[in-house]
Amino acid sequence: MEKLVEMKNVKKTYNGRVIIEDVDLTFAKGSFTAIVGESGGGKTTLLRMISGLEKVTEGSIEEHGQIVHGLNETTRIMFQNGRLLPWKTVLENVMLGSEKSETKQTLELLNAVGLKQLAQAHPVSLSGGEQQRVALARALISGPELLLLDEPLGALDALTRINMQKLIEKIWQEYHFTAILVTHDVEEAVRLADHVVVVSNHHIRELIDLSDFPRPREMTDKNVQKKTEDILNIILKRQTQ
Numbered sequence: 473m474e475k476l477v478e479m480k481n482v483k484k485t486y487n488g489r490v491i492i493e494d495v496d497l498t499f500a501k502g503s504f505t506a507i508v509g510e511s512g513g514g515k516t517t518l519l520r521m522i523s524g525l526e527k528v529t530e531g532s533i534e535e536h537g538q539i540v541h542g543l544n545e546t547t548r549i550m551f552q553n554g555r556l557l558p559w560k561t562v563l564e565n566v567m568l569g570s571e572k573s574e575t576k577q578t579l580e581l582l583n584a585v586g587l588k589q590l591a592q593a594h595p596v597s598l599s600g601g602e603q604q605r606v607a608l609a610r611a612l613i614s615g616p617e618l619l620l621l622d623e624p625l626g627a628l629d630a631l632t633r634i635n636m637q638k639l640i641e642k643i644w645q646e647y648h649f650t651a652i653l654v655t656h657d658v659e660e661a662v663r664l665a666d667h668v669v670v671v672s673n674h675h676i677r678e679l680i681d682l683s684d685f686p687r688p689r690e691m692t693d694k695n696v697q698k699k700t701e702d703i704l705n706i707i708l709k710r711q712t713q
């Protein structure tokens with residue numbers, strides 16, 4: 473297992489208030505990790521520290537053995553709101569993620585995310601799911617090593633969400649980046665991740681290894697349902713303590 477990111481004894485406080493502490497996590501190259509847990513538990517803060525956008529208060533975060541200082545060239549972030557520029561076309565929005573001009577790979581990527589026919593459309597004419605496809609392509613156009621996903625499917629309806637989960641899994645398998653996903657949706661975490669991090673009470677409460685679960689994972693699969701219930705119980709138990 474080759475390490476990409478390593479968090480050692482990380483603590484974050486805002487104005488003396490502990491948001492998260494005692495974080496020791498390793499993210500292997502090419503792995504898919506989901507971070508779940510109670511609202512306000514520090515999930516986004518964890519992601520922002522990994523991205524370099526937020527400083528750690530104590531401890532360290534290393535990428536390829538180098539301390540993370542600010543946003544890395546090879547890291548991209550995808551948010552709940554695609555943050556597309558309305559006056560630019562789909563293709564132009566995607567190209568914002570790259571300093572190079574359009575290439576054969578650009579069209580391959582548009583094709584892979586199902587946007588080839590919409591390359592000249594503007595964001596206003598796209599559905600929410602299509603807009604997030606553009607945001608995904610823009611995040612991937614430069615070939616990042618690490619993709620941070622901050623609740624990227626949170627605003628989508630249930631069916632679109634499931635289709636987007638399948639797309640993210642397919643793209644992750646094809647493009648071999650390391651993915652870290654923050655989500656409120658435990659089913660989504662179990663469907664996509666090979667490691668699930670449960671955050672609660674300002675700590676990493678549990679690490680669940682799903683790397684042996686075959687893909688694609690369907691919610692009709694009893695083992696997938698059981699894992700989802702187990703994780704939900706860990707979160708709920710904590711909240712009632």
Ligand SMILES: Nc1ncnc2c1ncn2[C@@H]1O[C@H](COP(=O)(O)OP(=O)(O)OP(=O)(O)O)[C@@H](O)[C@H]1O
Nearest residue numbers: 486487491509510511512513514515516517518656
């Ligand atoms: N810049 C900041 N200054 C002060 N407090 C902050 C700042 N950013 C986040 N917080 C606080 O840190 C706590 C954790 O926030 P964070 O967004 O990381 O949680 P979360 O687990 O992602 O929550 P949610 O699931 O609701 O999105 C919250 O109480 C939030 O108010």
